[in-house]
Amino acid sequence: MKSLYKRDRKESDTRDMKSLYKRDRKESDTRDMKSLYKRDRKESDTRDMKSLYKRDRKESDTRDMKSLTDDRMRKVAVVTGANRGIGLAIVRQLCKQFSGDVYLTSRMSDNGKKAIERLKQEGLNPIFHELDVSQPDSIRMFEEFIIERYGGIDILINNAGVSFGKDKVPVFRQAQLCYEVDFMGTLNMCKIFLPLIRPHGRIVNLTNSYIGKKSALGEHAQNKLDVSTMSLSDLWLVMDFYIKASKTGTHANGGWPESPKQMTKTLIVAMTKILSRDLKGDPRKNILINACCPGWTDTDGSVEFRDGVCKDTVLQSADQAASGVVWVASIRPGQSSPNGEVVQKKEIISCDF
Numbered sequence: 001m002k003s004l005y006k007r008d009r010k011e012s013d014t015r016d017m018k019s020l021y022k023r024d025r026k027e028s029d030t031r032d033m034k035s036l037y038k039r040d041r042k043e044s045d046t047r048d049m050k051s052l053y054k055r056d057r058k059e060s061d062t063r064d065m066k067s068l069t070d071d072r073m074r075k076v077a078v079v080t081g082a083n084r085g086i087g088l089a090i091v092r093q094l095c096k097q098f099s100g101d102v103y104l105t106s107r108m109s110d111n112g113k114k115a116i117e118r119l120k121q122e123g124l125n126p127i128f129h130e131l132d133v134s135q136p137d138s139i140r141m142f143e144e145f146i147i148e149r150y151g152g153i154d155i156l157i158n159n160a161g162v163s164f165g166k167d168k169v170p171v172f173r174q175a176q177l178c179y180e181v182d183f184m185g186t187l188n189m190c191k192i193f194l195p196l197i198r199p200h201g202r203i204v205n206l207t208n209s210y211i212g213k214k215s216a217l218g219e220h221a222q223n224k225l226d227v228s229t230m231s232l233s234d235l236w237l238v239m240d241f242y243i244k245a246s247k248t249g250t251h252a253n254g255g256w257p258e259s260p261k262q263m264t265k266t267l268i269v270a271m272t273k274i275l276s277r278d279l280k281g282d283p284r285k286n287i288l289i290n291a292c293c294p295g296w297t298d299t300d301g302s303v304e305f306r307d308g309v310c311k312d313t314v315l316q317s318a319d320q321a322a323s324g325v326v327w328v329a330s331i332r333p334g335q336s337s338p339n340g341e342v343v344q345k346k347e348i349i350s351c352d353f
């Protein structure tokens with residue numbers, strides 16, 4: 001396995017992750033979240049000042065300065081992949097329950113804006129921003145926007161995920177899409193936005209506990225996923241190895257899952273546990289990060305499973321699914337649990353990690 005990793009690293013065409021990964025390696029360990037946070041704060045403070053300065057110069061009006069200050073006092077919640085399905089329902093519920101601005105983000109502007117119109121007709125007031133989580137540039141642009149306008153964020157829900165419907169998508173293509181959207185999308189969003197999360201902030205990463213269990217892996221694979229010691233870079237190496245192996249159809253060797261979706265959802269649980277471990281001792285108070293399985297839901301995202309794992313299950317509505325997700329995102333300030341857990345329908349469940 002080790003040599004496979006080495007070879008993969010050499011051949012690596014890791015594109016988006018490469019720079020983040022390099023940065024991590026240079027800084028020797030992603031566990032050092034504290035210093036990452038400090039450094040990022042410094043960087044973002046400079047960017048804040050810069051953009052504040054630019055905006056001041058342009059608008060040259062103290063009233064604008066006042067509204068900017070008002071925005072920076074406001075709480076902010078962000079949901080990825082929110083133009084349809086569970087993400088849209090999460091935004092709907094946040095708009096009703098959360099006292100702050102709620103961002104409905106979507107990779108396609110038209111679809112996102114249509115979703116906004118739909119919620120506006122229901123009397124709600126979400127705000128749209130384009131965000132393709134598979135594109136680091138898109139994440140960075142959104143980060144800049146959030147820094148400039150708010151200076152921080154209170155709730156981040158990483159909901160975006162690929163779904164394959166009934167289409168017969170080759171395994172390698174599935175692996176690549178799951179890697180880009182579910183795995184890297186969630187990882188990059190966490191890494192880039194974690195430094196901006198305010199005290200008592202909440203991050204929720206959507207997973208699928210029915211397929212994302214560690215015990216569903218073979219022994220070798222289980223041993224590789226030791227979240228008490230591994231870093232995010234180690235996790236990325238595992239995923240990188242898997243997508244490359246899927247090109248030759250050898251991805252399931254060593255006890256890894258046949259299904260790329262299962263692989264990514266398992267790694268999202270591992271990622272959440274690693275991030276939560278790394279956050280211990282963070283100077284900001286009471287930041288909680290959890291994985292959440294919404295349960296089988298009647299959306300496009302469950303179509304590929306309807307003849308398989310969820311064949312005999314009565315599917316819930318997207319609004320029912322969203323209430324469990326919003327519950328995890330709304331854990332009261334000061335409450336310390338759940339943290340680093342998998343939550344499903346408001347209860348902590350085991351994914352055998």
Ligand SMILES: NC(=O)c1ccc[n+]([C@@H]2O[C@H](COP(=O)([O-])OP(=O)(O)OC[C@H]3O[C@@H](n4cnc5c(N)ncnc54)[C@H](OP(=O)(O)O)[C@@H]3O)[C@@H](O)[C@H]2O)c1
Nearest residue numbers: 081085086132133134160161163208296297299300301302
């Ligand atoms: N449905 C279930 O039964 C179930 C069960 C367990 C877990 N989950 C998880 O819950 C989450 C939501 O599921 P769902 O059923 O609502 O899925 P869905 O109906 O397939 O919706 C997925 C959303 O993700 C968006 N998306 C895809 N690629 C993206 C990208 N690169 N950047 C930003 N957004 C992107 C989609 O946007 P487009 O419209 O542009 O494609 C869509 O808005 C997923 O993570 C899923 O794995 C679902």
